[in-house]
Each structure stands twice: as structure tokens, then as C-alpha cells.
Amino acid sequence: MQLNADNLACSRGGRDVFAGVGFSVASGEALVVAGRNGAGKSSLLRLIAGLVRIAGGTLDLQGGEPEASIAEQAHYVGHQDALKPTLSVGENLRFWAAFLGAAADDIEPALEAVGLAALADLPAAYLSAGQRRRLSIARLVAAPRPIWLLDEPTSALDTPSQARLVELMRGHLAGGGLIVAAAHGPIGLTQARELRLGAEG
């Protein structure tokens, strides 16, 4: 499986965010998108996720499911955690697992993977920012999809949780998945390639 972008352009609110961006990520590879604030890191991820219209260029996926769009084979973890405060941790995750088409109803392993198993019955309103982020990452484990689009995934995470996330990402890459992550600093993947957006400064 390979995700190819050629000469991609993005325009939001009448302003050109970036143009002429090209990259290619294959199974087992990670791409870290870097750049200053406003360079279009988040826009690029949302564009791949089908949430922002492509203003120019091409984006295609080789070797994926032919009948599914790229968005339908991708997980997107954005700045918002897509959690409902009145539902419990377990209910939130169980809903997303079912909606995203997970085969199994069992969400225990996914909660274990992010260290939230003990809080399954707690309403999500009481979670800290880091715990919310971890619950949103648990979604990626509960409903496997080959492409992970992570927007600053390590923000709000403490050191042990960051290490756990790196483990999850390594496991995903080893299983033939691919990752596109936007980040300011290193995200802990040594073999990741870097794509720099926008001019320096």
C-alpha cells in the first residue's frame, strides 16, 4: 500500500495555505510533517482525511481497498478528541468502534493499550486533557485502519503515555500500516522521514 501526493495545493478561507506539496509513504513507513505555525500541517492531514477540499494536484492510494475512499481507510486524530462528556469512557469508545466498523465488540484490549481500562465506567467529562487524548488514540486500536493521520499526537501526553504511543505506532508500522503525523518536535519514531512545509522563519 502506498499513499502518493503530487503537487498538492490547499486553500482555506480564500487564502492559499500551501502549494506544490508532494510525498509518498508506503506500508511500514512514517512521515512527519513539520513547519512553523500556520504552514498547513493540520490542513494537509485534514486534506488527506477528506475533510478539506483539494485545491490542486493529486492524491491517490495504491494497493488499498479499491472500493473505499482514502478517508474510509484512515484514522484521523485531530486537536479535538471527538468525545461526549456525558457518555462513559467505555461508551465513547464502544460507539466509535462500532461506527468505524470494528469486527469485535470487545474494547478492553484497546483501553488496556492506552492504560484507561480502570476508568471504563467514568464519564468522559472527568478525564484530563492527556486522558482524553489517550481515549481518542484507543479508537485507532479498537477499529483497525491502515492509515493513521495524527495531528500533534503527543500533545498533552506525559512521558509514559508518549512511550506507549510510540509502541503503538511501531506496532502499526510493523503490521503494514502507514502514518502521517504533524509535529513540532520528534515523535519518537527514529526511522520517520520528514516533510517540511512552508518557508523557514
Add this chain to the structure above:
Amino acid sequence: MTAFTALLLRDIRLSLRIGGGALMGALFFLIVVTLMPFAIGPDLNLLARIGPAILWLGALLASLLALDRLFAMDQDDGSLDLLMMGRMPLELAVLAKALAHWITTGLPLVIVAPVLGLMLNVELRAMGWVTLTLLAGTPALTFIGLVGAALSVALRRGGLLLPVLILPLTVPVLIFGVAAANAAIVGPAPFGPPFTILCALSLASLVLGPIAAAAALRHGLE
């Protein structure tokens, strides 16, 4: 569990939880209908004659009440992004949300309507007919409102526009709903034709509403 039922059950559960607003519509309906006799005065014959129209107007306004939350909540917390990335066509996701919305806000209106008939001196048999027209017509209000809710999300903070967009489109539902109720109660026109048209409006909006709402949401992509 399929994605459709998962979304339907989640939305029902959300609106039954604290702050979900499931009963707000029914309470608002109660208040509007209670205020009418105070405004109109204790003329029992007049109240009985315009009772069905008041109930219909109350139901129309009450069903608008929670409508702007339908997509705005999901947009605020990022859920809408993930709903658009689902394998289920967006039209079906929108349909599931609208059905959940009708079950938690439209259906309670239908259920409390017979009780409110007492306030308006509408006799019991007539109340049965009015309730039947509300049962057939409130889905149309929800599914027409669905399009407005999607448009207001696409416009970012367009919630205040919602009633202005939606109310003109609900005029046919109001006309045929009240016409069917009056036909059943006082005649002389038959009940069948306006009631059938009311059902047709509901069925047509059930199909067209989700398609238009999904198109509005997609158009809202930047």
C-alpha cells in the same frame, strides 16, 4: 451492531442524559399551549375551534427548539469529522441522527398532545385525530429542519438563521396538518386527502432531507 444503529442509539442516549435536552421540546410545547388560553381568554367555543391549530403551531415551534444542536454539538467536539470519514454513506449517518432526534423530541410532543387538548377544550375523540395528524406530520418537521441544521453548521455559527430558513418550508406541513385535524373534527371536507398529503410530505422529506443535509455538510468542507 451496525454503524447505523450505533449512531442512532448513541444520539438517543446522549439526549436522554443530563443536558441532552430530550424533554425540553415537550416542556416548551406545554408552556406555549398553556399560554394560549390566557392570551385568548376563556371563550371555550373559540378555544375548541382553534385548538388543533394551536397544538400544531406549538409542535412546530417546539420541534425547532433543539434543532440547532443536531450537528453543532458534533462539530464542536470533532465528532462530525469522524462521522464524515465513516464507511456508512453520510446520508445514512444523517438519517440516523434525524431519527434519533425525532424519537427524543418529536415523539414526546405526540405523546403529550392528548393531555394538552384538555387545556384547549378539545374533546377526547377530536384529540385522537389531532394526535394522529401530529404523529404523521412531526417527522416532516424534523426532516425539513435537518437541512437547516446542516446548513447552519456549514455556515459556522449560523444557528440563529435556522428558524428563518426552516419556518417558510414548513408551511405546507402546517396547512395540511391543521386541515386534516379540522376535517376530522368539524368536517365537512373528508379527512383522507389532507391526511394522505401530510403523510406524503413526511415520506418525501424522509428521503430528500438526508440527501440535502449531507450535501450541505459536504459543501461546508473548506
